[in-house]
Amino acid sequence: MAIKSLEDLRKIKNESQLQTKARKNNDTQVIVGMGTCGIAAGAREVMAAVLEELSKRGLNNVAVLQTGCIGMCQKEPLLDIVRPGEDRVTYGPVYPADVPRIIADHLVNGIIVEDLVVAKIPNKE
Amino acid sequence: MALVRAHILICTGTGCTASGAKDVLAKFEQELKAKKLWDEVSVVETGCHGFCEAGPLVIIYPEGTFYTRVKVEDVAEIVDEHILKGRVVSRLLFKEPMTSQKVPNYSDIAFYKKQHRLVLGNCGHINPDSIEEYIGAEGYEGLAKAVLTMTPEQVVEEMKKTGLRGRGGGGFPTGMKWMFCAKSPGPKKYVICNADEGDPGAFMDRSLLEGDPHAILEGMAICAYAIGADEGYIYCRAEYPLAIKRLKQAITQAEEAGLLGKNIFGKDFSFTLHIKEGAGAFVCGEETALMASIEGGRGMPRPRPPFPAVKGLWDKPTNINNVETFANVPYIFRVGAEEYAKLGTEKSKGTKVFALTGKINNTGLAEVPMGISMREIIFDIGGGIMDGKKFKAVQIGGPSGGCIPEQLLDTPVDYDSLIAAGAMMGSGGLVVMDEGTCMVDVAKFFLNFTQSESCGKCTPCREGTKRMLEMLIDITEGRGKEGDIEKLERLAKSIKAGALCALGQTAPNPVLSTLRYFRDEYEAHIYEKRCPANVCTAFIGYKITDKCVGCGLCKTVCPVDAISGEPKGKHTIDPEKCIKCGACMVKCPFKAIIRG
Numbered sequence: 089m090a091i092k093s094l095e096d097l098r099k100i101k102n103e104s105q106l107q108t109k110a111r112k113n114n115d116t117q118v119i120v121g122m123g124t125c126g127i128a129a130g131a132r133e134v135m136a137a138v139l140e141e142l143s144k145r146g147l148n149n150v151a152v153l154q155t156g157c158i159g160m161c162q163k164e165p166l167l168d169i170v171r172p173g174e175d176r177v178t179y180g181p182v183y184p185a186d187v188p189r190i191i192a193d194h195l196v197n198g199i200i201v202e203d204l205v206v207a208k209i210p211n212k213e
Numbered sequence: 214m215a216l217v218r219a220h221i222l223i224c225t226g227t228g229c230t231a232s233g234a235k236d237v238l239a240k241f242e243q244e245l246k247a248k249k250l251w252d253e254v255s256v257v258e259t260g261c262h263g264f265c266e267a268g269p270l271v272i273i274y275p276e277g278t279f280y281t282r283v284k285v286e287d288v289a290e291i292v293d294e295h296i297l298k299g300r301v302v303s304r305l306l307f308k309e310p311m312t313s314q315k316v317p318n319y320s321d322i323a324f325y326k327k328q329h330r331l332v333l334g335n336c337g338h339i340n341p342d343s344i345e346e347y348i349g350a351e352g353y354e355g356l357a358k359a360v361l362t363m364t365p366e367q368v369v370e371e372m373k374k375t376g377l378r379g380r381g382g383g384g385f386p387t388g389m390k391w392m393f394c395a396k397s398p399g400p401k402k403y404v405i406c407n408a409d410e411g412d413p414g415a416f417m418d419r420s421l422l423e424g425d426p427h428a429i430l431e432g433m434a435i436c437a438y439a440i441g442a443d444e445g446y447i448y449c450r451a452e453y454p455l456a457i458k459r460l461k462q463a464i465t466q467a468e469e470a471g472l473l474g475k476n477i478f479g480k481d482f483s484f485t486l487h488i489k490e491g492a493g494a495f496v497c498g499e500e501t502a503l504m505a506s507i508e509g510g511r512g513m514p515r516p517r518p519p520f521p522a523v524k525g526l527w528d529k530p531t532n533i534n535n536v537e538t539f540a541n542v543p544y545i546f547r548v549g550a551e552e553y554a555k556l557g558t559e560k561s562k563g564t565k566v567f568a569l570t571g572k573i574n575n576t577g578l579a580e581v582p583m584g585i586s587m588r589e590i591i592f593d594i595g596g597g598i599m600d601g602k603k604f605k606a607v608q609i610g611g612p613s614g615g616c617i618p619e620q621l622l623d624t625p626v627d628y629d630s631l632i633a634a635g636a637m638m639g640s641g642g643l644v645v646m647d648e649g650t651c652m653v654d655v656a657k658f659f660l661n662f663t664q665s666e667s668c669g670k671c672t673p674c675r676e677g678t679k680r681m682l683e684m685l686i687d688i689t690e691g692r693g694k695e696g697d698i699e700k701l702e703r704l705a706k707s708i709k710a711g712a713l714c715a716l717g718q719t720a721p722n723p724v725l726s727t728l729r730y731f732r733d734e735y736e737a738h739i740y741e742k743r744c745p746a747n748v749c750t751a752f753i754g755y756k757i758t759d760k761c762v763g764c765g766l767c768k769t770v771c772p773v774d775a776i777s778g779e780p781k782g783k784h785t786i787d788p789e790k791c792i793k794c795g796a797c798m799v800k801c802p803f804k805a806i807i808r809g
Contacts, residue, residue, distance in 0.1 A: 090471040092479045094357050097348060104349025110220050110255075111274040111338065122298040135218075139253050143216035151275040152218035154299025 106148045114151035118142075118195065121166035121180075123157030129164040129181065137184035138167070141191045150195065163206050169194050176209040217255040219296060222272040224337060225258045226423050227455050228265030233284065237269050240288040250296055260424020260459075262337035263417075263566075263578025264324060267307060272319055272337075279319040280305040310574035310596040324575045327594045329556070331564050332540045333417075333580045336424030341459050344466040347427040353472055355546030359435045360478045368439035369395050372542075374550035376562035381407055381498075381535030382613065382639045383715070384561075384628040390532060393522035394440040397530035404437045404445035404484075405526065405533040407503060411450070411495040412611030413662060415642030417566040417578055418536035422449065422456035425540070426463035430486065432539030434473065435546060437484045440532050444485055448503050451490040460488055495666035499714045500533045502668065513670045514714035535640070537566055557583035561627035565638065571607075571645035572599045581626070588622040591645060602647040606730070610639025612659040613719035615726025616652070635726040637719070651748035652731040653738055657685040659723040663716065674717030677708040681724060691751040693739035702728065747808045750793045757784050760805035767797035767806060 091097050120126070120135050135152075142150055160166065163180035169190065170176045177200055179190060186204060193199045221241060225234045238258065245251045262270055267281035271291070278301055280291065287305055294300045306315045307322055316322050330336075339346040347353070359368050373388030394402065406429060410418040422429060433445050449457055464486050467473040475483045489507050496502045497512040504526045506512040525531025541563060545553045557563050561583040567590060570576055574596035581590060591597070591607060598604050606616040615636035617624070624630050628638050646655065664678040681704055684697055705721030712718045728735060737745050744752040757767070763781040768774075775791040778784030786797070786806075798806040 091353070092471060094354075094361060097353055097357050100345060100348045101351065101354075104345040107217075108220070108339075108346060108349055110217060111222075114275060120299075127298075135253070139216050139218055148216070152216075153275065154297070156298060156300055 106146075109148040110151065114149055115170075115172035116149060116195070117151045117153055117168070117170040118191075119153045119155050119168040119170065121156070121158065121164055121168075122154035123161075123164075125157050125161035126164045126166065129161075130183065131165040133184050134165045134167060134182055134187060137187040138191070141188050145191070145196070147191075147195070160206065166206065171195070171198065173211060174198070175211050177205060178207045178209070179204040180206045217253060218275075219254045220274040221254060221256045221296075222259050222274070222337070223256065224260070224262055224268060224270040226261030226265070226268075226420060227453075228261060229268035229270055230455070232268045232282075234269035236285045237271070237283050237288060240285045241292070244289050244292040245296070248292055248297060250292065254296060257340050258342070259337045259339065260335075260341045261420035261578070262424075263333060263420055263580075264575070265416075266574075266576035270337075276301075276317075277319045278317055279307055279322065281307045324577065324579075324594055324596065327589065328580050329564050329582050330580045331544050331556075332421065332428075332537060332566060333424070333578060334544075335428065336420055339425070341424055341426055342462055344427060344463070344470060347425070351547055352427055352543065353431055355543040356431050356434050356438075356472065357478060359546050360438055360480055360482055365395065365439050365441060368435065368546075371546070371550045372439065375545050375553045376557075376560075377538065377541055377545065377553075378561060378628060379535060380537035380541070380565065380640070382610070382637070384638055387534060387538055390522065390534070391436060391439050393520070394442075394530050394532040397523055399530055401444075401529045402440055402442035403526045403529055403531040404433050404440070404442045405500075405503070405507070405531060406433055406445070406447040406539055407498060407500065407533055407535045408447055408449035408453075408456070409491045409498040409503060410453075410536070410640065411493075411498050411666075412613075412640050412642045413659075414570040414608075414644045415568045415611060415640045417568050417641060419453050419456055420578055421536050421540050421566075422453065423459055426456075426459045427467065428540045428543050429460070429536055430463055430467055430473065432534075432542030433486065434477070434484050435542050436532060436534065436539070438482055440530075442532070443483050444487075446487050446489050446507055446526070448489045448491055448497070448507060450493050450497075452493055457488060457490060464488070494668070495662075496668045496714070496716050499716055502714070503533070504531065513668045514716070516713060537641075558625065558627045560629055565626070565641055567641045567643050569595045569643050569645065571643070572602065572647040572650070573597070573645040574599055583627045584625045586623045587617060587626055590626065590643070591622070595645065598645065598647050602649065605646045605648050605650055606652065607646065608636075608644040608655065608659070608723070609642070610637040610722075611642045611644075612662045613637065613715070613722055614639045614642075615722045616646075616655070616730060618730040635722075635729050637722070649746055649748070651689075651744050651746040652727040652734045653685065653689055653744075654746075654748050656724045656727045657682070657689055660685060660720065663720040667717065667720075671711070671713040671717060673708045673711035674713070674720060677704055677712075678717070678720050680704060681708075681721065685724070688735065688738045689744075689749045689751065691738075691742055691749075693735075695739065697739055698728065698732070698735055753793060753808050754788050755786050755791060755793065755795065755798060756807055756809065757786060758805050758807060759783065760803050762803055762805075764802070766800050766802065770796045770800045772796065 166180040167182040271280040377387045378384040502512045502514040521531040566580045579594045669675045761783045768776045
């Protein structure tokens with residue numbers, strides 16, 4: 089790694105920022121229900137699928153968070169998508185096979201996957 | 214590389230390491246691997262956050278949750294609850310000392326909220342062992358800008374425009390210093406970073422070196438380009454092993470990346486850096502003594518002029534700046550001098566890092582814009598005085614500085630206001646004292662420090678500080694005489710006028726400033742033979758009051774058997790035998806023993 093120009097420096101900067109992106113506040117979020125009920129229903133596998141899909145698509149500007157039991161245990165594993173300025177959408181039950189579709193349609197393209205929706209929480213802004 | 218959803222930042226600065234951060238780090242690795250979370254979470258060692266009081270510190274992103282005093286036993290719970298299930302472990306959150314409120318988020322804590330972290334911006338947020346993370350935080354862009362788009366003269370001009378003044382103590386304009394050295398003729402010049410931080414209570418340079426070593430290298434390289442130097446030294450005290458380790462690592466990485474060494478950015482500019490470990494003498498923080506030490510001689514100052522800019526290391530023109538000064542430089546060249554000069558007051562630009570220590574709730578580093586009041590630093594950022602006691606004074610500038618009493622708490626903190634108040638910025642160590650502090654004792658403490666650190670080369674400092682210390686010892690031990698105060702003042706003035714270097718010239722400051730604001734305490738010691746704060750043991754005794762229930766606990770801890778009394782009856786202390794150690798007062802569960 090020999091840096092000879094501003095471009096060389098910027099290239100390393102951009103690569104490095106991708107790696108540390110998770111330390112910034114991101115408005116786009118994927119939230120997986122990780123209560124005991126969620127874990128029992130397979131939330132860990134869903135989480136793994138989410139990370140794999142995000143990594144495949146190089147989506148580093150998404151915060152992956154967990155939440156506890158929201159009292160809708162029969163619909164677990166639950167997965168929420170938050171896009172800035174839009175309603176928060178809760179999907180469930182979500183299995184690893186559904187994850188690529190939710191990420192491609194909703195997270196990337198903004199089209200809600202209606203057949204898996206459990207609830208929509210209106211955006212307060 | 215797989216996507217990482219969470220970053221666990223563990224502070225492994227010297228403070229947190231001392232309170233067990235390395236074990237916490239190892240436990241995190243073990244737990245994460247056991248729970249099969251290792252691949253989706255990244256564990257990062259960081260430098261000091263400047264909040265050592267609450268260490269070991271752990272910050273978890275993306276939430277930005279701030280855990281304090283994390284022990285090895287807590288790690289499994291954090292992994293199970295926070296990392297696996299996304300639930301905050303609230304018992305480990307930071308509690309505001311003034312309100313007892315728990316604050317989950319790093320950025321919402323009052324200690325950090327009032328701060329303006331330019332210089333410390335990276336500390337605790339990047340991995341200091343990774344040049345990539347420093348570059349990711351816009352590191353080395355200032356150097357690139359300077360070397361690729363500016364001439365050395367323009368760099369010096371830019372520096373003059375910032376109004377930055379030396380952060381090591383003197384407060385000399387940095388741009389001027391660079392200009393003098395740049396104008397000195399000669400093919401060989403040196404850049405030196407003074408990292409011989411020796412003031413009691415100051416640790417901002419250590420935190421910078423440990424938390425953001427590349428910023429110092431970048432600042433030095435920009436300086437080298439400006440003055441035409443091709444070689445530099447970092448003079449770091451050997452008591453900072455972690456700082457030295459991280460500096461060495463940083464130099465190797467920067468050399469591999471071509472940011473140090475020959476033909477930097479493909480230009481005709483080369484700069485190599487060495488580390489010189491100092492042996493821990495306070496006087497080596499003085500620039501001429503420091504250079505003598507690098508040359509292999511005994512660390513003793515010499516008269517100036519000639520100044521180092523003309524005749525410095527090995528008689529070559531040399532520019533010496535302090536760690537914090539260099540740490541400002543990369544930011545300046547990233548954003549430009551005008552943007553930088555917006556911060557601070559007319560004659561003191563930018564920010565200053567203060568090390569808060571003493572009887573204060575939030576011990577740590579506070580970086581604030583120049584011109585903020587001392588009250589804001591101590592009460593808003595520092596969280597006020599420990600145990601709800603009353604504020605008495607704050608010593609600023611270490612053994613070379615002076616104290617600021619309560620009536621001056623609202624003075625703006627900048628170079629000139631502090632000098633007017635009889636103190637000085639110094640390196641920025643703040644030792645906070647409460648009502649239980651004896652100011653004569655404080656003056657004695659600092660003078661004892663300078664006296665034993667005096668190199669002995671010049672008479673005013675060698676003999677003068679010794680005589681002053683003897684007088685202070687006499688005063689605090691009940692042998693003070695009429696005329697002692699005047700004698701102290703006269704001697705102080707002679708030392709200030711006659712000493713060779715800044716160490717000697719400033720050594721009497723603690724005495725002069727305590728005399729200025731707390732003269733009545735000196736008088737009480739000398740004329741009334743009493744210590745108003747009940748600190749000096751010669752004047753105090755211990756008494757047992759009627760609250761005594763006769764439990765006998767005091768009797769068991771007294772090392773000299775000075776306490777007598779029947780069980781369930783009131784006990785008494787024999788003042789002849791008592792050595793005033795105070796062990797009985799600490800032990801008494803009924804607070805029946807008082808000092809006075």
